[in-house]
Amino acid sequence: MTPVFVDHVGVALGGRAETVEEAADGGRTRSPAAALREAGFVRHHVCERGESAYVLACRAVQPIRAALAGVGAIVYATCLPHNGNVGSEAAFRDTRDVKHLMDFPASRLQADFGLERAAVFGLSQQACTGTLGALRIAAALLRDEGGIGRALCVTADRFPDGALYEQAYNLVSDGAAACVVSLDQGAFRLLACHAITNGALSLASDDEAVGHYFAYSHRLIEETLAKAGLTIDDIGWVVPQNMNVTAWRIFARLLGIDFERVAFPTLPEAAHVISADNLLNLARITEEGRVQPGERVMLVMSGFGLNWQCVILERT
């Protein structure tokens, strides 16, 4: 199979940081602050007024702008579908013209960053797993279409004003992340992608989502490893989403891996950055030099829909 590489990660968080206590006092959580602290959260980030998901996307892409030369595709994932439109609802209501509902951020990004050759793809129905879906689509495009060469994957979400910033007992942050998927040698070789969707649970409650978490995540990982022809012992690092730290203490035991190999160092300060967690954490452990050449990193994500996705990378 043609090798595909992942590299050049950029991230951005909502402009206003607040502690879990401030979030709870502000009515943005269901659970008490103490429970969220116990789960590992210290603070989260919310957008300032006027700071849109697209603004976050641009801030995530800006640091990796130099790596975007020759990008032939943009895969732009949003967890919340409304973040896939930067148009004005008010303009639609005034004009009844639906083009105001199709003002796509991926198109804006293409123009704003001068990526004229890039075809754009939007991904809006995989919730928090969208980034891993974007990697999968990008890899498939690169492998199947000779002329693309490299793709920019972006995820960006902000919750609407007034929203609760707690989902399935996790504290949420507005944020964005971006990376480049390329046929050129990069920091990580992409070994396998896999997804499971259970549409019958698309309206699962938080409790149902939690209830299904372990069994489905376990199946996801088993199937991904099988796809890659690997076993869990071949994985050096597991990079999950920023969620209750105890869940992964448990899951590490179920998988038979040392919890020290589960890396989500941004959890306390960044909280669950919707679909951007894996890239945030991957960037951090790479910066810290924790991933050695030849080590494999498993990115794991679950989200509403219900969706589960997993990607295995290998450090070059």
Added chain:
Amino acid sequence: MAGAILVTGADGYLGRLLVRRLLDSTDVELILAVRARDRAEMCAKQAGMAATLSGGEGRVRWAAADLVAEHPFADVDPAGVGAILHSAAVTRFNVDEETAQRVNVDGTRRVLAFARRCRRLERVCVVGTVYASGLRAGPIEETALDDSAGFANAYERSKWAAEQLLVRECADLPWRLCRAATVVADDEHGHVTQQNAVHNTLKLLFHGLLSLIPGLPGVPVYCVTGELVVQAVLASLTAPDDARIVHACHTREESLTLGELVDAAFGVFEAEEVFRSRRILRPLFADARSFELLAGAVRGFGAGIVSQAVGSVAPFARQLFVAKALDNRRLRAVLPAYVAPDPKRLVERTCADLVRTRWGAPALERPA
């Protein structure tokens, strides 16, 4: 029987089954001891047992008896009592230490003290639990137990302590002890009129709220019917002295393992379109530490369904790692017609009943 049979906890699950069977199979008078704070509560309980007592009203007397009171049987003439069936107990696995001690231990002590005042007493039979063996693995004989292995919860400890009252302090009484396994259904048809932690766990699995359960899949799970327990208790009334303690249970070979039980349950659940369409996966088995972590993590998030779900399983979680080999030779001796049911079929029928009723409110008066 020279006198009446006093049944404690007569309005409880096993109490009702015992009363019904005694009415059907004997002509002895019954004194039904129930906990009632006042006349109104007593009337309500009497009304609630009308179906159970159908046809036997003339043979029944009632006594308000709260086991935590200093003299719970003050209204009962000891001279008229020929036997006592002590089925009253707090049986919740999550009962607190103090309540378990007050009801299950001190309450039993009061029953035994009353028994000593019954001059015509031929038998006092205490309904216990095989889980008085606590966390002891391996063979569990129908003999007195020690507490060296510890217990999974306060309920188990209290039932063991109640047994000790019999074994150590009641040589002067004609006592019998019937240790029951986990009652999953009234009978081999799988009818369920009383739900417990097992049924609650099955409910959580059915609704996809529990993808992690504690335990080892190879650990045997001892399930029985209420019918078997009733037979065993009543047989204890006439059991010889070498069968003072009997186990109302089936053997390891006649029981399912935890993994087999889950598979049997899912086999039934998956026959339901509503369950199948939701693609609920079979749970993973977690080690004890993992489940403790889970229980601790969800506790902080209050009274949500997941918290309740995990909280309902946690008190007996440790038992699901302990492979016991229960003996029932004495039961077989006092029940010559004993035949163990097909354990898989019993679980399947029980699950089918639960699914059919959707774990509805307990229908205690449902005819057998």
